[in-house]
Amino acid sequence: MKATALAHPNIALVKYWGKRDDALILPHQSSLSLTLSPLSVTTTVEFGAASDQVELNGHTAKGSERDRVLRLLETVRAQAKADLGPAKVVSRGDFPMAAGLASSAAGFAALAVAGRAAAGLPSEPRAASILARLGSGSACRSVQGGFCEWQRGERPDGEDSFAVQRFDAAHWPDLRMVVAIIDRGEKEVKSRDGMKHTVDTSPYYPAWVKDAEAEVVQVREHIAKRDLQALGELCERNAWRMHATSFAANPPLSYMSPGTLALIQHLKEQRKKGIPVWFTLDAGPNPVLLTDAAHEVAAEALARACGAVEVIRCVPGGDAELKAEH
Ligand code: 2P0
Structure with a gap:
């Protein structure tokens, strides 16, 4: 029981x-x-x-x-x-x-x-x-x-x-996700409300849905090959498109803060320098950086340099598991 x-x-x-x-x-x-x-x-x-x-x-x-x-x-x-x-x-x-x-x-x-x-x-x-x-x-x-x-x-x-x-x-096992906390505050619009508002009012919404099934297939292929660059590029594009649907809602909705944009724009410069780092962004201001084990320290450093107040380094996790009862 x-x-x-x-x-x-x-x-x-x-x-x-x-x-x-x-x-x-x-x-x-x-x-x-x-x-x-x-x-x-x-x-x-x-x-x-x-x-x-x-x-x-x-x-x-x-x-x-x-x-x-x-x-x-x-x-x-x-x-x-x-x-x-x-x-x-x-x-x-x-x-x-x-x-x-x-x-x-x-x-x-x-x-x-x-x-x-x-x-x-x-x-x-x-x-x-x-x-x-x-x-x-x-x-x-x-x-x-x-x-x-x-x-x-x-x-x-x-x-x-x-x-x-x-x-x-x-x-x-070499894949790393670096969570960059730009803002610890509670978001103004919960995901549940934000997505409903987007479905109901964004003219971009049908285009977003139309692309999704093909993107799932592509991401699966990139993961199968452990192709970080291809995965990173697709993840960034998918995140931008999700946020674009919300930008186009009526009234418009943005989950990004100035610090979010500063960090994600900075990633382009880092990639030019040879650091393999891309972002994804959920319904909030805190990006998650995708990189590999050799670059997680560099990814953390650049997140902090761009104003992250806290950084959490993560690796792929396992199944939900039952614990023994005492
Ligand atoms: C996701 N998010 O795929 C997307 C991306 C946020 C942005 O799922 O209403 O808490 O409980 O089904 O799952 C967050 O929304 O919303 C979410 P409900 P949920 O992870």
Whole structure:
């Protein structure tokens, strides 16, 4: 009746930006991401508590935050076909939650894996990925490690919309992701609201969706060959295009800060000097730099020189995993 799971956040190389079904969290497009180690969220679920309790990073969750967690566990109860009673959930992350690092992705992946185990359901990546998706779209890509592809699926019930692992973390141990925290503040527009606004009002949105499936295939090929330059160039272009859809929304929406632009423009100069470093950028001001092990120190130094207040060096991460209960 009690289980604890640890999951890593992920950074999308081809991004998810927009839903075709808001309730089931079904995307307009497929996406492909990489999990980030050593960053993690650890979540414990215990059924049979006196009442539903949700504690996130030491605070009692309220409102929509609490509702999202409890709704996911409602699905677990239905799947287990058992009256498991109220649930106590305790979740804690080890990285800045508002850094735009998809903490919700790691959190809901850990919740899905722990929730299924606490209910006595078998360990099944596909079922856990679908469950995690119901909490937060990108969470479906944090159930397994390495490079995971969220296939958009076609079915209206979402049963074919889940992530599959394309390459495990050991496929490319030399790859490095350097998270450059430009701004620790909470973003003004949450991803969920920003993507909905973009889908509803941006004339560029259909072009973004049209390109996505082909980009997933191309990224897969670059990863297969461990071609950092080709991967970096495609990731940058994909990030620019995602942000371009938001710039064109009405009213326009920008997640970049002046510091973001200063850093990402500087990368061009660094590449001319022979440093292999590219960026990707989620719905926030903090770029993630892609490079190799030989250049991670240089990438950190240039992020700091461009104003990063904190830098986190990451390597490809593994699967979400259950922890032994004591
Ligand atoms: C991604 N992002 O592919 C994209 C790129 C942000 C930019 O997935 O509404 O927290 O819970 O499904 O997954 C962030 O959005 O949104 C996100 P919901 P989510 O990683």
